[in-house]
Amino acid sequence: MKKFSLIELLVVVAIIGILGSLLLPTLGKARKKSKQAVCLSNMKQIGSAEFMYQDDNDQYHLVRDNEVYTQYNGWQFLLAPYVNNDGTTAQEVQSSGVFACPSSQLNFNNEWQNGGIGYNTNMGSIQKSIQIAVNAVEVPVETILTADGDEAGGAVHLDNQIFQPGSPHGEPGARHNGGVNTLLADGHAQWYSKVQLMAGKNGNQDYYYMPTK
Template sequence: MTNNKQTILRTVKFSLIEILVVVAIIGILASFLMPVLSKARKQSRIVVCLSQQKQLGTAIFMYAGDNNDYVPQSSTKTWDDRLGGGYDGRNLTENQMDGVWPTTSELYVCPLDETPSGRHPRSYSMTQAGPGSQLGMTNGDEDVVRRLVEINNPTETIMLLDYPAPANDLGTPNRHVRKTSHVTNPDGGDSFWSHGWGEMNYLMTDGSAKGLSLTQTFLGQRYPWDNSNPSDTMWDSHR
């Protein structure tokens, strides 16, 4: 019996070299797996961001349904303030809408947004309406705020976009609306392109959300990095 035990013990012994070889193999396999896992994790966060944009789209549609089809006006009382009046899960009072929302709302924070914020981050901006190259959906002047029923190409007209930049804070008029030149020369440097360089998620006026490159949003009209004129692109709500 003793001899049998000794035989078994001898058969399960490993040399130091064998152990080191196994450890090295595990390390090599891990080095292959880490980029794959990192990419999968990033992709899952992008999907969460898309889902949040769709939820914001639903809130905008609900707001428009109660306001003659107009999207939220955005000035000192921002578009997210107005959605906070019972459309996005919050129930802000008029005084709260006129001030700065005192807590973070996760719906407005993209999981990939690592931009430092002075107060409570808002990762998204609506497209900027107004004179000249401001061909988007909303701004502070009620005369330029767009009605959803007026949009001729809702599946290819951007209503809201990722804008993870410093000072884009919930309930403030800083970076609340953006146009193409703000994207070709963004705040925040490289950290702005958290989805990949030149890429971000966009909410369309039909309620769909898509991950696109900035070049794709220009529909072949021009190269945005050379000419950011939004006319006849997905940024043009009047086309």
């Protein structure tokens, strides 16, 4: 039986180390892509639940809050029955199922952080006395309902301030390959780059977050 010399063994170990260093970044990227796909699928399911909510509420869009949960997690409780989420507390609802982004680094035990996914307050808010009818949204294919929030640790919600540079609410997160997964008002889910969202469209920085353009 042939015996390997120390030099030969060191060469084999070095080759394995080189191969490992080449493969690990690829595996890391694949893992991130997988989480991005899961998050996008979650957004799509939230969209299906939103449509069912609309059918039960005279074709009005979901509001971000309700009489019991008046802060930013109220929308999750309104949709919970449509996605088989039977959580009874903010932490239970937001940290499970479609409401929790698998890539978010936020603390799900903080009821202000909404599992990393925020709702566009311009689409409806009891506190703002806003409720938007489905047919009142001018460009539903380009109007965001839900999206990845920032990772700053504050409240995760979307309005015409959160996606502006220097906003006290933070800028959009870029946890998915430099971009954000979103759910649009027509029901489709789409990835946008952070740069694209912050630039807006047609000269309007808030273009993607306002129901009327």
